[in-house]
Amino acid sequence: xxxxxxxxxxxxxxxxxxxxxxxxxxxxxxxxxxxxxxxxxxxxxxxxxxxxxxxxxxxxxxxxxxxxxxxxxxxxxxxxxxxxxxxxxxxxxxxxxxxxxxxxxxxxxxxxxxxxxxxxxxxxxxxxxxxxxxxxxxxxxxxxxxxxxxxxxxxxxxxxxxxxxxxxxxxxxxxxxxxxxxxxxxxxxxxxxxxxxxxxxxxxxxxxxxxxxxxxxxxxxxxxxxxxxxxxxxxxxxxxxxxxxxxxxxxxxxxxxxxxxxxxxxxxxxxxxxxxxxxx
Numbered sequence: 001x002x003x004x005x006x007x008x009x010x011x012x013x014x015x016x017x018x019x020x021x022x023x024x025x026x027x028x029x030x031x032x033x034x035x036x037x038x039x040x041x042x043x044x045x046x047x048x049x050x051x052x053x054x055x056x057x058x059x060x061x062x063x064x065x066x067x068x069x070x071x072x073x074x075x076x077x078x079x080x081x082x083x084x085x086x087x088x089x090x091x092x093x094x095x096x097x098x099x100x101x102x103x104x105x106x107x108x109x110x111x112x113x114x115x116x117x118x119x120x121x122x123x124x125x126x127x128x129x130x131x132x133x134x135x136x137x138x139x140x141x142x143x144x145x146x147x148x149x150x151x152x153x154x155x156x157x158x159x160x161x162x163x164x165x166x167x168x169x170x171x172x173x174x175x176x177x178x179x180x181x182x183x184x185x186x187x188x189x190x191x192x193x194x195x196x197x198x199x200x201x202x203x204x205x206x207x208x209x210x211x212x213x214x215x216x217x218x219x220x221x222x223x224x225x226x227x228x229x230x231x232x233x234x235x236x237x238x239x240x241x242x243x244x245x246x247x248x249x250x251x252x253x254x255x256x257x258x259x260x261x262x263x264x265x266x267x268x269x270x271x272x273x274x275x276x277x278x279x280x
Contacts, residue, residue: 002144003023003026003141003144003145003148004026004057004058004059004086004141004145005026005027005028005056005057005058005059006022006026006027006028006057006058006059006060006061006145007027007028007029007030007031007051007055007057007059007060007061008027008029008030008031008060008061008063009030009031009032009048009051009060009061009062009063009064009072009076010031010032010062010063010064010072010090011030011031011032011034011036011037011040011044011063012063012064013116013117013118013121014063014090014112014116014121015030015032015061015063015090016037016040016116016119016121016122017114017116017121017122017124017125018061018063018090018112018122018125019040019122020121020122021122021125021126021149022149023148027043028043028055028056028057029043029044029045029051029055029057030043030044030045031044031045031046031047031048031050031051032044032046032051032064033046033047034046048072048075048076048078048079049079051076051079052076052079052080052081052082053079054081055081055085057085058085058086058141059085059086059087059088059141059145060076060085060086060087060088061088061089061090061110062076062087062088062089062090062099063089063090064089066091066093066094066098069089069091069094069098069099070098070099070100070101072099073087073089073098073099073100073101073102074101076101076102077101077102077104082102082104082105083104083105084105085105085106086105086106086107086108086134086138086141087099087102087105087106087107087108088107088108088109088110088132088134088138088142089109089110090109090110090111090112091109091111092111092113092131092162092165092166092169093162093163093165093166094109094162095109095133095156095160095162096108096109096133096134106134106135106137106138107134107138108132108133108134108135108138108139108142109131109132109133109134109156110130110132110142110145111130111131111132112125112128112129112130112151113128113129113130113131113169114128115173125149125150125151126149126150126151127150127151127152128151128152129151129152129153129154130146130149130151130152130153130154131153131154131155131156131165132146132153132154132155132156133155133156133160139155176205178247179247179251180201180202180205182243182244182247183201184197184198184201185197185244186240186244187200187201189239208220217258218258218261218262218263219262221255221258221259221262221264223255224236225252225255225256225259225265225270225273226255226259226262226264226265227265228265228266228269228270228273230269230272230273230276233252233273233276233277234276236248237249237276237277249277249278252273252277253274253277253278256270256273256274256277
């Protein structure tokens with residue numbers, strides 16, 4: 001399948017992951033305020049003027065921080081030859097209007113719902129979900145790109161609540177790391193050395209995610225709240241203090257809501273658990 005020639009402005013984690021996943025010959029230029037990352041020296045142009053100079057790319061992807069989108073779009077739009085191509089940004093929190101300065105061309109959104117490491121992120125793209133937005137012709141181009149990258153693509157409906165969408169992603173990704181870090185601190189409190197504590201919850205989390213994928217979220221729920229084990233939760237609360245206690249209470253209240261939706265936990269047990277969590 002033919003996809004357009006592509007230029008990426010912003011070579012952070014997302015930009016490098018996407019660049020590494022593109023078929024050979026598709027990427028014609030990278031750019032950004034910083035110098036080229038390793039492996040992209042021959043394609044890299046530093047700054048908006050150099051990036052746009054004699055640019056042959058049909059699709060320009062802006063992979064920059066959310067708060068920089070308006071500024072970068074305005075800088076690119078001010079360069080000669082800016083009009084007449086497709087422009088998209090990769091933010092999950094913003095709509096196409098974030099790059100409205102480029103509206104003399106077709107503008108849109110191409111967001112991959114994935115967390116990328118500093119290096120090697122390309123391997124995480126296949127199998128991920130992506131959401132796209134834009135005029136029909138641009139959406140068609142983005143769908144073709146998503147198919148080549150082996151993404152499951154969804155078109156953002158109109159209206160689309162970007163804040164709710166992005167908050168969901170933050171909870172599933174960033175909050176997960178914070179919860180694992182809190183769990184690590186508790187393991188060290190239990191007497192487990194830090195080197196082991198940092199690693200040993202990862203397989204548990206991976207198993208939980210596999211269960212969620214194979215069984216569905218509600219059937220994958222286990223633990224004392226789902227079982228209605230009030231005594232176990234009392235035991236936990238008796239030793240928790242500070243930030244770990246706050247995190248536990250907040251998350252177990254959320255777990256209680258999930259348990260209620262699952263229909264597997266008696267309502268009287270859930271009421272008792274909620275009283276215990278909110279009165280301590």
